[in-house]
Amino acid sequence: MSSPFGQFPSYRPRRLRQSPALRRLVAETRLSVEQLVLPLFVVEGKKVRRAVKSMPGVFQLSIDELVKESARARELGVPAVLLFGIPDKKDLRASGAYASKGIVQRAVRDLKRALPELLVMTDVCLCEYMEHGHCGVIERGDKTGRVRNDPTLELLARTAASHAAAGADMVAPSDMMDGRVRAIRERLDKDGFADIPIMSYAAKFASGYYGPFRDAAESAPQFGDRRSYQMDAANTNEALREVALDIAEGADLVMVKPALAYLDIIHRVKTEFGYPTAAYNVSAEYSMIKAAALNGWIDERAVTMETLLAMRRAGADILITYAAADVAQWLRE
Numbered sequence: 001m002s003s004p005f006g007q008f009p010s011y012r013p014r015r016l017r018q019s020p021a022l023r024r025l026v027a028e029t030r031l032s033v034e035q036l037v038l039p040l041f042v043v044e045g046k047k048v049r050r051a052v053k054s055m056p057g058v059f060q061l062s063i064d065e066l067v068k069e070s071a072r073a074r075e076l077g078v079p080a081v082l083l084f085g086i087p088d089k090k091d092l093r094a095s096g097a098y099a100s101k102g103i104v105q106r107a108v109r110d111l112k113r114a115l116p117e118l119l120v121m122t123d124v125c126l127c128e129y130m131e132h133g134h135c136g137v138i139e140r141g142d143k144t145g146r147v148r149n150d151p152t153l154e155l156l157a158r159t160a161a162s163h164a165a166a167g168a169d170m171v172a173p174s175d176m177m178d179g180r181v182r183a184i185r186e187r188l189d190k191d192g193f194a195d196i197p198i199m200s201y202a203a204k205f206a207s208g209y210y211g212p213f214r215d216a217a218e219s220a221p222q223f224g225d226r227r228s229y230q231m232d233a234a235n236t237n238e239a240l241r242e243v244a245l246d247i248a249e250g251a252d253l254v255m256v257k258p259a260l261a262y263l264d265i266i267h268r269v270k271t272e273f274g275y276p277t278a279a280y281n282v283s284a285e286y287s288m289i290k291a292a293a294l295n296g297w298i299d300e301r302a303v304t305m306e307t308l309l310a311m312r313r314a315g316a317d318i319l320i321t322y323a324a325a326d327v328a329q330w331l332r333e
């Protein structure tokens, strides 16, 4: 039987690699600025622009500076930002997470007023607002870090609704509690936000790649770890079940986090469900490239673009990356 493919010497793959124009013409995957989401960290104060040491180029920003940073990204073509709030005060009910004048709620209002075209997404979790740094409710006195699932759902739903009330275009629950997407969807619908989409961190793995993020978001758990709610890195079938659950509960977009070490998960999620799929190019994926580039060991631009392209190739439609503004600039050059 003859092969359906060309054979050497009549077929020579190198023919289509001879010029940049030819290579671009036959490129199977592309990076586009329209797919980028820039995560930003917002803090209290004015004119605050505090460098995150472990993430060169990333800052904790007060709301006025956040608006400036977002405007700069928007001018470069970045369509969306994802907000993480860092409150001054934390407690055991995460009350700052759902306060109508909380840090994220005020940031959303100012951002939407200044930049109505910008898509403002909000991370929905409790860890930045909890004294203990866990993503949900812990029984008083419990030092084992056992997060109580069902009592947490109500607080997450309140948080998401308060973001929507402030004007957020999309909410993104990252807590990994069971049933949170349904709780949030029901609450949003009840409060008149049936049109606000949910992007769920559907397959979020407990990962060493979050190290630098915890400096940025000041959300490291004071005791225990997150392994009783975030997924085990060993599991792929379970990731598909997590995604299936979130879709059944009303997720409009699904996310895999981290991205680089989980390209197989991205691929399976996209192939299996065909839903809009986001890849979170997490802090250490970003910082490893930065650190090596600062040492002169790698070409930052080449490695960043190649890394993001790999996520696209795996099946990601949306790329959440701290390098979004840089990438937008590079795509113009």
Ligand SMILES: [Zn+2]
Pocket: 125, 126, 127, 128, 134, 135, 174, 175
């Ligand atoms: Zn959290």
